[in-house]
Amino acid sequence: MKWHAVVAAVVLCAAGLPGCAPSNEQILASEESQVKLRGMQTRAFDTTDRNKMLRTVIATMQDLGFVIDSADEGLGTVTGTKVSSHMLRLTVTVRPRGTTQLLVRASAQHALHAIEEPGPYQNFFASLEKSLFLTAHQVD
Numbered sequence: 001m002k003w004h005a006v007v008a009a010v011v012l013c014a015a016g017l018p019g020c021a022p023s024n025e026q027i028l029a030s031e032e033s034q035v036k037l038r039g040m041q042t043r044a045f046d047t048t049d050r051n052k053m054l055r056t057v058i059a060t061m062q063d064l065g066f067v068i069d070s071a072d073e074g075l076g077t078v079t080g081t082k083v084s085s086h087m088l089r090l091t092v093t094v095r096p097r098g099t100t101q102l103l104v105r106a107s108a109q110h111a112l113h114a115i116e117e118p119g120p121y122q123n124f125f126a127s128l129e130k131s132l133f134l135t136a137h138q139v140d
Contacts, residue, residue, distance in 0.1 A: 033116075037114070038105075040116075040118045040121045041107055041121055042104070042106075043103075043104050043125050044101045044102070044103050045102050045104060046101055047102055047132070048096070048099070048100060048101070048102065049102075050076060050094055050096070050102060053094050053104065053132070054073060054076065054078060054094055056128065056131045057078050057092045057094065057128065058071060058078055059131060060128045060131050061078065061080045061092070063127060064124065064127060065082045065084065066082045067080055067083075068080045069081055076095055077091060077092065078091070079092075086110060086111070087110070087111070088108060088110055089108070089109045089110075090107070090108050090109075090120075091106070092105065092106045092107075092124075093105045093107075104125075104128070106124050108120050108121070
């Protein structure tokens with residue numbers, strides 16, 4: 001008798017699960033917003049000098065008021081923190097793209113939440129482009 005009650009409870013719980021699952025529309029909207037965010041965060045530069053790019057990223061971050069927390073040449077990452085009216089954390093990754101370009105991706109966080117507005121990314125990349133004297137290309 002108890003076994004039937006357990007089976008009934010399992011069936012009832014399983015029947016309720018599909019209602020909790022995200023719809024395809026929610027998944028597609030989430031994927032679309034992630035693609036849009038990556039597009040704001042990423043630029044391709046016509047250079048293969050990774051060390052120069054990393055040094056320029058560090059200098060640009062410092063010029064923008066960031067204190068460099070860590071830099072890893074092997075991984076191609078630089079992380080810095082800016083404390084003004086609020087705390088902003090920026091992580092920049094540099095990696096090869098094909099044989100003639102480097103891909104630079106900046107990821108900004110405020111209070112452990114990803115910044116999804118384009119302004120901070122546009123400011124960073126505009127400053128980085130000026131420092132490099134190179135033209136960045138929007139990545140699709």
